[in-house]
Amino acid sequence: MDADFxxxxxxxxxxxxxxxxxxxxxSFDLHTEAVAYLASLRARGxxxxxxxxxxxxxxxxxxxxxxxxxxxxxxxFLDLADLQRWLVETPxxxxxGQVRPGPARYRSRGTANAVMTVVGEFLRFGAxxxxxxxxxxxxxxxxxxxxFTPPGFDTGESGQRRQVEAAAFRxxxxxxxxxxxxxxxxxxxxxxxxxxxxxxxxxxLACTGLRIGEALGLRRGDMHLLASSRxxxxxxxxxxxxxxRRTDNPNQALAKSxxxxxxxxxADLVALYTDYQYERxxxxxxxxxxxxxxxLFRPPLGRAMSYPNAKEMFDRLxxxxxxxxRPHMLxxxxxxxxxxxxxxxxxxxxxxxxxSPLSMERYRRVDDVEARAAVERVxxxxxxx
Numbered sequence: 001m002d003a004d005f006x007x008x009x010x011x012x013x014x015x016x017x018x019x020x021x022x023x024x025x026x027s028f029d030l031h032t033e034a035v036a037y038l039a040s041l042r043a044r045g046x047x048x049x050x051x052x053x054x055x056x057x058x059x060x061x062x063x064x065x066x067x068x069x070x071x072x073x074x075x076x077f078l079d080l081a082d083l084q085r086w087l088v089e090t091p092x093x094x095x096x097g098q099v100r101p102g103p104a105r106y107r108s109r110g111t112a113n114a115v116m117t118v119v120g121e122f123l124r125f126g127a128x129x130x131x132x133x134x135x136x137x138x139x140x141x142x143x144x145x146x147x148f149t150p151p152g153f154d155t156g157e158s159g160q161r162r163q164v165e166a167a168a169f170r171x172x173x174x175x176x177x178x179x180x181x182x183x184x185x186x187x188x189x190x191x192x193x194x195x196x197x198x199x200x201x202x203x204x205l206a207c208t209g210l211r212i213g214e215a216l217g218l219r220r221g222d223m224h225l226l227a228s229s230r231x232x233x234x235x236x237x238x239x240x241x242x243x244x245r246r247t248d249n250p251n252q253a254l255a256k257s258x259x260x261x262x263x264x265x266x267a268d269l270v271a272l273y274t275d276y277q278y279e280r281x282x283x284x285x286x287x288x289x290x291x292x293x294x295x296l297f298r299p300p301l302g303r304a305m306s307y308p309n310a311k312e313m314f315d316r317l318x319x320x321x322x323x324x325x326r327p328h329m330l331x332x333x334x335x336x337x338x339x340x341x342x343x344x345x346x347x348x349x350x351x352x353x354x355x356s357p358l359s360m361e362r363y364r365r366v367d368d369v370e371a372r373a374a375v376e377r378v379x380x381x382x383x384x385x
Contacts, residue, residue, distance in 0.1 A: 005031060005062040007055035018048060018252055020055040022062065034058045037125045045247075047213065047254040049307070057118040073132045075123075077139050083119070084169045087112035109171035116169045141165040180333040181206075185323060192320055196279040197296055198313055200272040204241075205327055208263040209334035209352050212327035214243050216305055217253035218292040224262075225270045240264045243353065250291070251304035257353035 004026065010019045019042070022034035037058065041051050064086065065072040070079055091104035107115075120140045126132035144166035181189075186206050193199040204215055222242040224234055234242075240262045245255040280286045285302030286294045293305035310327065318325040331352070338348045 004066040005059040007059045020051045022055055022059045033131055037122050048252045054118050057115045058122050061119045074136055080169050087115055109173045113170050142168045179329050180336045181329050189317055196275040200276040203269050203272050205330035207265055207269045209331045213253045214255045216293055217249045217255055219290045236262055239270050251306045261353055263351055
């Protein structure tokens with residue numbers, strides 16, 4: 001299916017602020033309602049990455065409706081069910097100018113669920129503003145009785161909260177555990193990184209569990225790496241890093257959590273930061289930037305390191321080492337390591353910046369070695385009796 005609507009990146013000529021919009025690929029007109037919906041995401045403080053992803057999903061829905069000659073405001077139940085099926089049965093088209101060898105690639109059920117979630121949000125937003133009738137939004141959810149509840153869920157005195165509204169158009173999928181990396185794999189990544197900057201970035205993510213957006217948004221004033229930071233007005237003892245949500249970072253990096261937190265760091269990480277500072281001092285343009293991570297090897301020198309720059313670096317490492325290397329895997333590795341070492345779950349939740357304890361559920365998974373050790377411990381107890 002040709003894209004009748006596309007998500008486009010728009011930059012304000014006055015402020016330089018990046019926005020995402022949905023454009024009619026035929027007339028080049030903005031889709032007013034879609035643009036309003038994306039603006040609401042910005043008003044809620046969603047990250048630019050979220051806005052970009054949602055813009056693409058809304059554009060996909062609008063393109064589907066145009067090809068099927070449907071009014072996007074009033075899809076019927078069968079129309080939405082057909083969209084859900086189409087998402088997983090239709091090959092994903094290559095990007096403009098891209099030649100994709102090999103077999104066709106299809107969306108997973110998880111990806112289809114993500115698209116349907118955004119479609120539902122978009123239609124509900126339209127209903128609030130009078131563009132979409134209530135009959136349409138009534139199709140998006142259905143009552144569901146919770147037989148099993150997550151930890152901490154309050155079912156009410158008589159269980160009246162067990163019935164919830166669940167998404168009507170959602171594939172049932174098996175939730176995978178988070179992918180993490182072993183200590184040896186992380187050491188290989190650090191050893192293979194070609195620069196002190198890249199070695200420090202990898203080690204920082206592995207040591208602190210920061211999200212890549214939080215790391216790229218760090219400023220030099222956030223790095224409190226002395227034994228005491230009282231001289232700069234910080235009462236926290238020991239080397240640590242402050243994670244703050246800012247909306248004016250030049251690289252558009254954004255901390256997901258709205259709450260400021262600090263994360264302790266090790267002496268080894270401080271040593272890697274010192275190596276990076278020595279490397280950075282040789283690039284005169286970098287002296288003007290307050291951002292921790294900056295371009296040192298390609299123009300524009302000294303500019304804050306961007307998401308694409310970081311992704312390219314991790315992709316190169318993955319090819320060189322023959323293993324998956326993604327920033328979020330280092331975050332998962334830190335969480336798994338802390339939990340296995342017996343760190344209290346509340347402490348891990350604070351270190352990671354999670355607002356809800358439910359976000360911790362998928363980090364801790366039991367591996368084969370732990371399972372066998374547990375059984376052997378029980379067996380040895382019986383023998384001693």
